[in-house]
Ligand code: G3P
């Protein structure tokens with residue numbers, strides 16, 4: 001199997017944006033990741049009660065906003081009224097409260113408007129206006145609850161931006177990731193050339209030989225898997241798969257990924273990883 005990425009350098013993917021420095025899944029975090037030089041942006045998508053795809057990791061908004069409730073029970077207008085930024089400043093302050101110094105970062109005033117809920121459509125616009133190639137790794141969250149609607153809406157949106165049907169053999173600017181093989185199957189059934197990534201928190205016995213669910217060509221093992229079973233990465237590579245590892249924040253983990261020849265590193269700290277890679 002030959003794919004453009006196999007001849008390329010390791011791709012650095014900003015996990016939920018530059019989410020160590022700025023509140024995850026906000027424009028502020030994604031702008032920072034682009035400024036930092038990330039090759040790609042990772043985001044999780046969920047459907048609101050009125051059918052919009054928004055970038056939110058958790059089922060509920062409680063951790064990352066000043067509101068409460070499940071994304072699936074809230075409408076976009078409800079989410080738009082919430083602040084998805086100040087929790088990060090609070091968390092930073094709390095972490096620093098145990099020391100004598102002041103935290104050296106806060107949500108910058110110019111980013112205040114950039115900490116409301118982020119729709120996937122707005123993220124696609126940001127990427128389109130980035131002024132350089134920035135890829136997107138979109139993860140479908142809770143795809144079983146909506147019986148195909150997440151993937152359906154996603155593909156409609158990608159089609160609007162001309163991103164749903166990349167040319168075979170060319171590196172696609174978008175890929176869809178999921179822990180659910182069924183979700184990836186739905187994506188491939190509707191859009192066979194769109195690359196899919198099978199995320200793994202553990203390696204199921206039937207996939208230990210390096211196979212992936214039918215039609216999937218990219219493996220997404222956790223850093224924990226890679227640390228404890230480096231030989232598994234070799235097996236995946238030998239089977240012809242790309243390997244995209246999450247979430248790689250520590251320098252020694254970056255070094256291990258380099259040694260193993262992984263194709264993409266998904267990290268909360270894109271600038272630090274790029275520095276480690278000498279870029
Ligand atoms: O990039 C894959 C990774 O994001 C999967 O885990 O929980 O951070 O969405 P999670």
Ligand code: CA
Nearest residue numbers: 042043044139
């Ligand atoms: Ca994710």
